[in-house]
Amino acid sequence: MTATARCPAAVPERAGTRQWAALVVLMLPVLLVSVDNTVLSFALPEISTALRPSAAAQLWIVDVYSLVLAGLLVAMGSLGDRFGRRRLLLIGASGFALVSLAAAFAPTAEALITARAVLGFFGAMIMPATLSLLRSTFTDRDQRRLAIAIWASGFAAGSALGPVVGGVLLEHFAWGSVFLIAVPVLLPLLVGAPLLLLESRDPAPGPFDPVSVLLSLTAMAPVVAAVKQLATHGPGLGVVLLAVLGVASGWLFVRRQLRRERPLLDVRLFTSPVFAGSVVVNLLAVVALVGFLFFTTQHLQLVVGLRPLQAALTLLPGLGAMIVAGLVVVPIVRHVSPRTIVATGLAAAAVGYALVWLSGAGAPVGVFVLAFALVGAGVGAAETISNDQIIAAVPADRAGAASAVSETAYEVGAVLGTAVLGSMLTAIYRGSLVVPADVPAEVGDAARETLGGAVAAADALDxxxxxxxxxxATHAFDAGLVATAAVGAGVMLLAVAVSLVSLRRASASD
Incomplete structure (x- = not known):
């Protein structure tokens, strides 16, 4: 036997106390950025009363953060590969904390939309760095899978925790308080990251490509804008032009990436069914999570009449189910195929949506508690496994790019959850609302914008x-809620089909 044949394969170094402490530090921005995706859910009623946004502006307040974040994640992942992931993480965290202060005291809906957009810019610096630094910190596959499970659980749980945090804060403070949580969360990161995290970068990065960055933005923003305009104003030439611009930009983006030696986003990765399927699973799972939270939080407060804290507490079982499911699947995947776990989780989320749909308008609060527990558990399990498959599918020097793809899917899912399901709910609400004849015209117009607007408008009436x-207004809203839940169940069944087809070759080991 030759010397080469006797040489054993390199054994990955096991993580120690410092590495696990570094994971704790990395979880701080993960929780914060994901909380920021959904923290406005419970604040929307107060914001709609205080700032009086239009229906379109209300959707933009929720979506612009995720839209900018998603549009820039690939670019920021590429920058981190080139200039240092830890460095970009610290810059992003500093900017995020400062802009959060501005968002907390925004005087108008337009100012809040602007602040949320800038938060998305700095948030895009944070997210690719966390997952790529996690990969370079945990080289042992079993430990890395557990670390990714904690990361994914924190990411998903943060989205569910957002409304809970919002409910607690709004019980005692004004709506701007939901943004101030960034400061105490990010300060420990700014202190701990330089001490615990080693710098990581791509040793041979390609040139930065601003044209691709622009195309990635123009591929997403017009499509989301078209969906919102369709929901608020109906079909028209503007909707068509926006959709065409988005699709054309997306086509040009893909074509440019295929022609470049070192693309901003290696779209060839999507030729792998496991990689592509895991990304789609990520996206659709988050559509389910964010869409469910969008209508449930408004229903519990504005229709059922629960106080913010009471409404937040009804989501705690779902939050716990999400965290537990994300961690429990780590040992299970050693014995059960990733495909089976992901499909089962997504099917559970479909059942959760179906419960709301079949219960109809006026469903008791218990239905929403059980439904969110099913959605949360399903999303938690699916996100953990799909993220592990995405990261394991690429070389270590492309970790930033792969992380950006994973997180882009998450953020696009967050955008679509509100833009598609939220816009559908808004369209049905506006189409179903019959304003009483003796309501003044200007009050009726305000009521037609949003349910929150109707509640505020009613305060001025006898x-x-x-x-x-x-x-x-509440009957119109619940009509939209039931229809939206039916669509949500269909989206999750589609996700089940995608996972069963694309993850046939997914492996639990390297």
């Missing part, structure tokens, strides 16, 4: 007229 307006 008792009987206000009651009839609120009854009409």
């Amino acid at each position: 008792g009987s007229v206000a009651t009839r307006l609120l009854d009409a």
Whole structure:
């Protein structure tokens, strides 16, 4: 036997106390950025009362953060590969904390939308760095899978924790308080990251490509804008032009990446069914999570009449289910195929949506508690396994790019969860609402914008007229909720089919 044949394969170094402490530090921005995706869910009623946004502006307040974040994740992942992932993480965290202060005291809806957009810019610096630094910190596959499970659970749990945090804060403070949580969360990161995290970068990065960055943005923003305009104003030439611009930009982006030796986003990775399927699973799972939270939080507060904290507490079982499911699947995947785990989780989320759909308008709060527990558990399990498959499928020197793809899928899912399901709910609400004839025209116009607008408008009316307006608004909202839940169940069944087809060759080991 030759000397080469006797040479054993390199054994990955096991992580120690410092590496696990570094994971704790990396979880801080993960929790914060994902909390920021959904923290506005419970603040929307107060924001709609205080700032009086239009229906389109309200959707933009929620979506612009995720939209900018998703559009820049690939670019920021590439920058981190070139200039240092830890460095980009610290720059992003500093900017995020400062802009959060501005968002907390925004005087108008337009100012809040602007602040949320800038938060998305700095958030895009943070997210690719966390997962790529995690890969370079944990080289042992079993330890890395556990670290990714904790990361994915924190990411998903942060999205569910957002409304809970919002509910607690809004019980005692004004709506701007939901943004101030960034400061105490990010300060430990700014202190701990230089001490615990080693710098990591691509040793042979390609040139930065601003044209691809621009194309990635123009591929996404017009499509989301078209969906919102379709929901608020109906079909028209503007919707068509925006959709065409987005699709054309997406085609040009893919074509440019295929022609470049070192592309901003290696789209050839998507020729792997496991990689592509895992990315789609990520996206659709987050569509389910964010879409469910969008209508549930408004229903619990504005229709059922729960206080913010009471409504937040009803989501705690789902939050716990999400965290537990994400961690429990780590040992299970050694014995059960990733395909089976992901498909089962997504099927559970479909059942959660179906419960709301089949229960119809006026469903008791317990239905929403159980439904969110099913959605949370399903998303937690699916996200952990799909993220592990994405990271394991690429070379270590492309970790930033792969991380950016994974997180881009998450953020696009967050955008679509609100843009598609939220816009559908808004369109049905506006189409179904019959304003009583004795309601003044300007009050009726405000009520047609959003359910929060209807609640605020009713405060200016006499008792009987206000009651009839609120009854009409809540019935219209619940009609949209039931239809949206049916679509959500269908989206999850589609995700099940994608996972069964694409993850046939997914392996639990390297």
